Amino acid sequence: MTGVIQRGTALLSRQGLSEPAIGSFLRVLGCRSYADAASFPYEPKEFEISVTRNRGVDILHDPVYNKGTAHPLIERERLGLRGLLPPGALTMAQQKARAMHRYWHGEDYIDPSQIESGGVTHEHTRKWLCLQELQDRNETLFYRLLVENFVEMAPIIYTPTVGWACANHHKLYRRPRGMYFSANDRREMASMVWNWPHDQVDAIVVTDGSRILGLGDLGTNGLGIPVGKLDLYVAAGGFHPGRVLPCVIDVGTNNELLRNEPWYMGLKQPRLRGDAYYEVIDEFVTAVMGRWPKAVLQFEDFNIEHAAPLLQRYRHHHCVFNDDVQGTAATAVGGLYGAMAVAGKPASALADQRFVVLGAGSAGMGVVSMIALSMVKHGLSPEEASSRFHVVDHKGLITAQRDGLEDHVRPFARKDESIEAEAFIDVVRRVKPTALIGLAGAGRLFTPDVLKLMAQYNERPIIMPMSNPTSRMECTHEEAQLHCEGRAIFASGSPQEDVQFGDKTCAASQANNMYIFPGLAMGALLARSNAVTDGMLMAAAETLATMIPAKELSEGRVYPSMHQIRDISLSVALATMKAAADEGLLHNSNAVKELARGDAYLRRYIHKHMYVPQYTTLMPLDPHQPDPTAAALRNGA
Ligand SMILES: NC(=O)c1ccc[n+]([C@@H]2O[C@H](COP(=O)([O-])OP(=O)(O)OC[C@H]3O[C@@H](n4cnc5c(N)ncnc54)[C@H](O)[C@@H]3O)[C@@H](O)[C@H]2O)c1
């Protein structure tokens, strides 16, 4: 052993390192790494140390030095890699096994049917891999393709395929994207954020992986969701790809199957709860907002226990929103205004609808609250508005007798009905709703019998199975039209095709929060608003229905076509900024001036700030020269 260390020392001094530096190097690495090497079947020739001037992402992008997930934690610390890799380090043996698996089987060994990502075909996964590799090679080209082929590619980089990608992240993993924060990073986060190579970040999307789509707790594998959402920020909302940051906060996972997976790269411990949990999230928020105070922070796919409390905790201090609660709510309201228009009714007819909502989670209650708010805008009292909802969860109808009702559920618990836990179909039969909204994430609960009842009670029943991914939707479009005799006004969370009923073509729409969050975030960013308010969300929602062309309305579409997603995001951003101005939250003086000249000027201002994926001329910069683009960014928007 001593001989090996001596040879290593000699090697290091040949490379020009001073003795104290060699000493500390060996103390940190020395014998431990030799012991690892001892299991290697060949006699190590020399104790080898490589020297590099690079740090951080430059190492991860250098194939000579990159070890991927096998960088030991202590080395990550030394090289500024902390947070740039999944928290659990793998051994080279584990990496070899994963690589050999891929060598023999490609990605074919991942059977979509086994991992419950129904609706995801082999063709989807092939395309996902192709786009992933392109994104790693050339982001400009990747986003250009995405912008120009949005309708084709959104289901690949987003729901439903992103659900499959998250469930299999530990098998598919190739290189890191975004940042990983974990419960083991306590008191380090404020320094870790400096490992991110970009001084400007406009948008951060973060998850704790606890409720990924309807697929449940996927731990650190959930990072794919912030990545997918931010791809849409860029392609649909015009954010610059170099100024967005996907993050996951790993506080453990309660998914035992995942914890037992040898290649899982998250903390293999049960989730933190209570104060310990909130301390980690507080530290994360303080760290990222400390380095990038102007960024918009989007919370995504946090489970019900934490989604609403976290929103309340931060919404009055930072420009923060929860997409599942608020983005989904604005999307649903927008689609319902679309449904009124499809049915030939005025927007105010929303106040006449009766809703049965399946799922009382973050999304379900967010949607219910915002529909109620828009009913109040159309003249109902809050009590009248609440009376238009029957909310059903896994235990059945929610009534005031239910123990432990949360604050945001209580106003919608039925006070007038004594049948606690009434079954969903019985509620539908009794209430005769005009609209069904599904946000339970529990699969096909809009059964043929339920759908037939809806067709019996309504000329144009509104059927919105909004759960994701496709395997968790409450019904397919085909089922809805079949059992509603082709009369359903239909919108689902994951994409569905139009269907034929007799000689009639029935239109499918996608009720997904991607209609709202990219534009909402762009509006909030350009407004320099320090909050995302209900008024801003409502304005965004109201904009959606106004954008459906008459022809599409006559076909039965309740949302404008995704083909115009950039225009939609631009209009949503405009509405958001005008609402911010009404509430005294338009703090960007340039935007204030443009708005004073008229909507068209503010629209042009937003348009000017939207990223267009095209090649720019590259200029080398002297290391001591200040970066002129960074200065322009600071002084500009
Ligand atoms: N379309 C969109 O834009 C959109 C946005 C957000 C969430 N979602 C989807 O909504 C679903 C729920 O998300 P969430 O954040 O509200 O989750 P959540 O875990 O907070 O809530 C789920 C709710 O469904 C209820 N539920 C579970 N099983 C049920 C059953 N068998 N019968 C009746 N109710 C049942 C639970 O009691 C709970 O109230 C997920 O599938 C998610 O993908 C869709």
Ligand SMILES: O=C(O)C[C@H](O)C(=O)O
């Ligand atoms: O991610 C989506 O497709 C929508 C939504 O945020 C969800 O959680 O399902």
Ligand SMILES: [Mg+2]
């Ligand atoms: Mg979500």
